Amino acid sequence: MGTYNLDKIENLTENDTVIIGVSSDYGAIYGNGAIDGPKTIREASLQFSGVNYEIFKNFYDFNVLDYGDIKHYNDLKSFMEEIEKISSQISSINAYPIYIGGTHLITYPIIKGLNCHKKDVGLIWIDSHLDFMDEYPKGQKYNMATSLRRIIEIENIRPDNIAIIGVHGNTQGAEEIKSAKDTIPSIYSMNYIEKIGLNNIISILKNQFKNIKYLYLSLDLDVIDPAFAPGVSVPEPGGFTSREILQIIRSLGPISNGMDIVEYNPRMDSSLITAKLACSLIIENILYKKGNPHDE
Numbered sequence: 226m227g228t229y230n231l232d233k234i235e236n237l238t239e240n241d242t243v244i245i246g247v248s249s250d251y252g253a254i255y256g257n258g259a260i261d262g263p264k265t266i267r268e269a270s271l272q273f274s275g276v277n278y279e280i281f282k283n284f285y286d287f288n289v290l291d292y293g294d295i296k297h298y299n300d301l302k303s304f305m306e307e308i309e310k311i312s313s314q315i316s317s318i319n320a321y322p323i324y325i326g327g328t329h330l331i332t333y334p335i336i337k338g339l340n341c342h343k344k345d346v347g348l349i350w351i352d353s354h355l356d357f358m359d360e361y362p363k364g365q366k367y368n369m370a371t372s373l374r375r376i377i378e379i380e381n382i383r384p385d386n387i388a389i390i391g392v393h394g395n396t397q398g399a400e401e402i403k404s405a406k407d408t409i410p411s412i413y414s415m416n417y418i419e420k421i422g423l424n425n426i427i428s429i430l431k432n433q434f435k436n437i438k439y440l441y442l443s444l445d446l447d448v449i450d451p452a453f454a455p456g457v458s459v460p461e462p463g464g465f466t467s468r469e470i471l472q473i474i475r476s477l478g479p480i481s482n483g484m485d486i487v488e489y490n491p492r493m494d495s496s497l498i499t500a501k502l503a504c505s506l507i508i509e510n511i512l513y514k515k516g517n518p519h520d521e
């Protein structure tokens with residue numbers, strides 16, 4: 226991101242935003258490539274000035290630090306424990322983390338880490354997919370298709386503190402859909418969002434989470450239409466436009482306490498379209514969330 230480097234998580238303060246790469250293909254089912262996500266998004270960020278035209282603020286006026294990538298392990302269990310540990314440390318300091326995946330599996334250890342400190346966790350899952358399989362394929366419990374199902378099983382995570390937005394498409398099974406609908410009351414599908422209007426859905430979400438102590442946003446880039454974000458492992462036509470996803474992040478960013486951007490796969494991308502959208506989402510999340518630096 227062209228930001229200052231952070232040596233140790235312990236050096237963070239609650240006013241800081243920290244970028245953390247979670248560079249791994251663990252959890253991939255439909256092809257590798259997410260492991261190069263953080264590196265490619267950092268490279269794509271070099272052409273950004275940091276100044277947003279609309280609100281005329283500069284990214285570099287804020288305390289944004291780059292932790293680099295989380296240490297990789299050759300076994301999934303150790304890697305997930307490392308993510309969980311980092312998430313736990315950052316949330317105890319109350320700094321704002323932005324995790325760059327990696328597959329959607331990474332959200333599970335991130336939320337598990339939060340839970341050590343935060344009893345009242347809200348989660349907005351922005352995704353084409355429910356990721357609600359118990360095992361997929363049979364016997365596999367930890368991957369991009371099971372991540373939200375594992376999150377539901379974490380102690381103190383309540384299904385009514387979770388909202389899913391943007392679900393659509395033709396790749397999910399009937400059982401998975403039924404089981405998610407039976408468990409999570411707030412699922413706003415893409416057709417429903419179109420019918421009610423995105424602004425109204427954003428108002429509903431702001432109201433739903435207004436008393437939550439810690440709100441986490443998990444953004445799977447495949448919720449964006451492949452025309453705008455082709456660089457994902459499971460593209461799903463009929464998704465949000467770039468303008469819509471920017472609006473979602475500008476609106477929900479300010480009420481959130483942390484977020485991730487997952488499933489970026491550079492091997493599927495074209496001319497870094499998806500990486501540059503990811504950079505814009507990160508920059509605007511920070512600028513809209515922090516307000517005017519000179520007011521602070």
Ligand SMILES: [Mn+2]
Pocket residue numbers: 329352354356369445
């Ligand atoms: Mn997902």
